[in-house]
Amino acid sequence: MIRVNLDVVMAKRKITLGELAKRVGITNSNLSILKTEKAKAIRFSTLEALCKELQCQPGDILEYIEKE
Structure with missing residues (x-):
């Protein structure tokens, strides 16, 4: 599953x-919807804009977690 760490990055900034x-x-x-992990997809343009504004990398926002 993909975990969205947007709240963590936003808090740091x-x-x-x-x-x-x-x-x-x-x-x-x-x-x-994205922040609460209810989104089914994200556009690259949105991810790029988020990274630009938050001065971070995509991996800071999105994280792959194996399902148990």
């Missing part, structure tokens, strides 16, 4: 969901 959504150009609702 001290940025709110609303502020990040505004900077990235997506809705609060869509960012919340």
